[in-house]
Amino acid sequence: MDALFLARLQFAFTISFHIVFPALTIGLASYLAVLEALWLRTHRRVFLDLFHFWEKVFAVAFGMGVVSGLVMAYQFGTNWSGFSTFAGGVTGPLLTYEVLTAFFLEAGFLGVMLFGMQRVGPGLHFVATVMVAMGTLISATWILASNSWMQTPQGHAIIDGRIVPVDWLQVIFNPSFPYRLVHMVLAAYLATALLVVASAAWHLLRGRDHEGIRTMLAMGIGMLVLVAPLQAFVGDLHGLNTAQHQPAKLAALEGHWENRPGEAVPLILFGLPDMEAEQTRYAVEIPNLGSVLLTHSWDGQFPGLKEFPKADRPNSLVVFWSFRLMVGLGFLMIFMAAWGAWLFRGRRIYQARRYLRFALAMGPAGVVAMLAGWVTTEVGRQPWVVYGVMRTADAVSAHSAAQVGFTLTVFIVVYAFVFGAGTVYLLRIIARGPEVQESEPQGGAGRMRQPMRPLSGAPDRFDEPAAGAQEGVPHGH
DSSP states (O other), X not given: OOHHHHHXXXXXXHHHHHHHHHHHHHXXXXXXXXXXXXXXXXXXXHHHHHHHHHHHHHHHHHHHHHHHHHHHHHHHXXXXXXXXXXXXXXHHXXXXXXXXXXXXXXXXXXXXXXXXXXXXXHHHHHHHHHHHHHHHHHHHHHXXXXXXXXXXXXXXXXXXXXXXXXXXXXXXXXXXXXXXXXXXXXXXXXXXXXXXXXXXXXXXXXXXXXXXHHHHHHHHXXXXXXXXXXXXXXXXXXXXXXXXXXXXXXXXXXXOOOOXXXXXXXXXXXXXXXXXXXXXXXXXXXXXXXXXXXXXXXXXXXXXXXXXXXXXXXXXXXXXXHHHHHHHHHHHHHHHHHHHHHHTGGXXXXXXXXXXXXXHHTTTHHHHHHHHHHHHHHHHHTTEEETTTEEGGGTSOSOOHHHHHHHHHHHHHHHHHXXXXXXXXXXXXXXXXXXXXXXXXXXXXXXXXXXXXGGGSSOSSXXXXXXXXXXXXXXXX
16 A cells, blocks of 8 residues: 555545535535425425425535535645646636635525525525525536546646646536536435435334425435436436547446457446456356447447556456446436335325335435445546546655555544534434424524524434424334
8 A cells, every 4th residue: 555545545535425415415405495495386384394304404414515525625735736736727726616606605695594584584585595506506517527627638738747728618618527517416416315215214114104204205206206217318428428538437347358350249237357367257248238338339349448558447346346336226216216106106105114114225325326426437537637648646745655544544533533423413313304383484593493503403312202293193213
């Protein structure tokens, strides 16, 4: 484990923690805007109750996302000074634009959204909620523009050993940017929908059945029905784009080593890619399907890993399985959506305990699939930090392995304590569930049962009865 490997491991560790929280804030912010819009349109109390419930989850996730993002950003200077020196002319302004447009927009309206419902009026409060939701999407746009440029760089020149942007439109709207942006936003919506459905399933399995819980379940499954198949379609387009601009990555995640003249490429379902032997062992194949999916022709071919120098090949074993984990979970989401939509016929879903247990187990699936997708994206780009322009080995700072290993250990210990506690707290809020039939709209600092701080929004125990719940509703273990 040299300094390069440990620096990569440290960045992977911190970004794996960080990406979960912005993804949840992207999905939850849009969900909150929809809930408030439905409340303003229908005046049904259930939508306001759900808004107040999920805004507590959003507030905690937003806070942890900000903290983890700041820590991650500092690593560009500490561990990756070579990259910052060489490519900072592009990535620096893009991240600055994210702060100036998205973060300031979110921060400016966040307080109004959390505490101002009875101070600014429902119309202006809804505008604040929409602004926060827009801020999360704008933030994702700039971050994905920067990452996509590193994957498919264009619009720049190398002058005096540094990258200089010459066409910002080409830099931002690089070839992979539209696919990555849509793919990531849909992944955030899927992760949020699965969290909402799992929360509803948790309460239904424990006998807490009221309009708020049923509405959560219906809205979550509705989102899955819309987004899960769309994500599969976008993923196919993204794969075709990868085949065009990053063929070595595509060959690695397919475990494809070489073409035979006149033969179609099979789809390898399972196997063990061996980088040394240059073959995929124990391959389970479907003839011609690789050609059909990746070239949209019956006998089309795409480059195999042997067509690239060994020094330019990504680790096929890692991306082969991370990609299959992401795709496998995606198919389970589509199945879950279809099963749930079928059970809604006759309103049988609220008593379908087998489905509710499955939905509860699928709660983390969106986050796991998203992390697997990021592993596929980032490991598949190796050995390049800027694809085809700068190698990762040239981007790392001149630290010793002991120095990087020490900071990595500190990160692991601190993150386990801070974000472990934050995750447990989020689960406690979700376990409490939405409060129903409150007498008046809540929203001001100091108002009855509307805490000024998100940290006062959860019970001391997972099974503590929710304040304001209907009398007679069971709260069993």
